[in-house]
Amino acid sequence: MSEFPRQTPREGHAGTGAGAITPDGCAVEVYTRLPVGDEPDVIASAVPAGATLLELGCGAGRMTHPLLERGFAVTAVDESPRMLEKVRGARTVCSPIETLDLDERFDVVLLASFLVHTADVRVRDALLRACRRHVADGGSVLIQREGEDWHERAPRERRAGDGLVRIASVQPTGEPGVSSVHCEYVFPDGTWTQTFPSRRMGREEFEEALTGAGLVVDAYLTEDRTWVRALPVR
Ligand SMILES: C[S@@+](CC[C@H](N)C(=O)[O-])C[C@H]1O[C@@H](n2cnc3c(N)ncnc32)[C@H](O)[C@@H]1O
Numbered sequence: 328m329s330e331f332p333r334q335t336p337r338e339g340h341a342g343t344g345a346g347a348i349t350p351d352g353c354a355v356e357v358y359t360r361l362p363v364g365d366e367p368d369v370i371a372s373a374v375p376a377g378a379t380l381l382e383l384g385c386g387a388g389r390m391t392h393p394l395l396e397r398g399f400a401v402t403a404v405d406e407s408p409r410m411l412e413k414v415r416g417a418r419t420v421c422s423p424i425e426t427l428d429l430d431e432r433f434d435v436v437l438l439a440s441f442l443v444h445t446a447d448v449r450v451r452d453a454l455l456r457a458c459r460r461h462v463a464d465g466g467s468v469l470i471q472r473e474g475e476d477w478h479e480r481a482p483r484e485r486r487a488g489d490g491l492v493r494i495a496s497v498q499p500t501g502e503p504g505v506s507s508v509h510c511e512y513v514f515p516d517g518t519w520t521q522t523f524p525s526r527r528m529g530r531e532e533f534e535e536a537l538t539g540a541g542l543v544v545d546a547y548l549t550e551d552r553t554w555v556r557a558l559p560v561r
Pocket of ligand 1: 351
């Protein structure tokens with residue numbers, strides 16, 4: 328039995344499979360298995376060495392651990408205590424991002440994993456305001472957004488360690504611009520799924536959302552424009 332009570336799923340989010348499932352439908356077990364990609368390299372090349380870094384929605388530390396190895400001082404935030412118990416070597420904070428108020432500023436605030444595409448615009452704006460609230464003057468916010476055609480390119484799949492990540496379907500929810508994404512994580516010893524709503528956001532709409540939170544795009548860091556460095560506006 329877990330010492331943590333079961334958390335209420337966020338609207339439109341669901342997950343299946345063995346072990347704990349977070350309110351946004353992620354399986355803790357899956358996130359302990361998924362290998363890290365080039366994310367730490369993208370981050371390290373965009374910010375000063377040794378920076379203090381606030382990672383929002385850190386999960387099981389897939390990116391946290393390589394960032395710590397690169398010398399960043401990481402504070403890792405997640406609303407799932409079951410995810411956070413997998414994080415080693417970082418200061419951890421268990422909280423929804425929307426209401427996070429650490430009374431502290433960081434050189435870098437990281438909002439990865441496409442959380443900025445959350446379907447509810449009030450939640451999205453609250454996520455971005457949390458980034459703005461915690462970034463130091465002269466610091467930066469790194470955001471990972473979806474690729475332009477991701478809502479059209481389904482089904483699609485990729486290998487991940489000894490597993491397979493399949494975006495099985497992306498279906499309209501009835502709300503303009505919002506799709507329900509269904510992912511399958513297939514490993515030799517088990518299968519997990521996550522379903523979540525995603526709001527499509529072109530470049531213009533994304534930049535407008537940043538403006539509303541007191542942030543401005545400084546640079547698109549990757550050719551596909553999925554990684555963005557934003558700066559606080561005074
Ligand atoms: C898709 S996982 C990604 C984890 C990690 N960023 C990675 O790339 O491995 C998303 C994580 O963000 C957390 N999360 C999602 N929305 C959140 C919110 N509004 N506040 C706090 N945590 C959130 C979930 O609990 C989950 O651990």
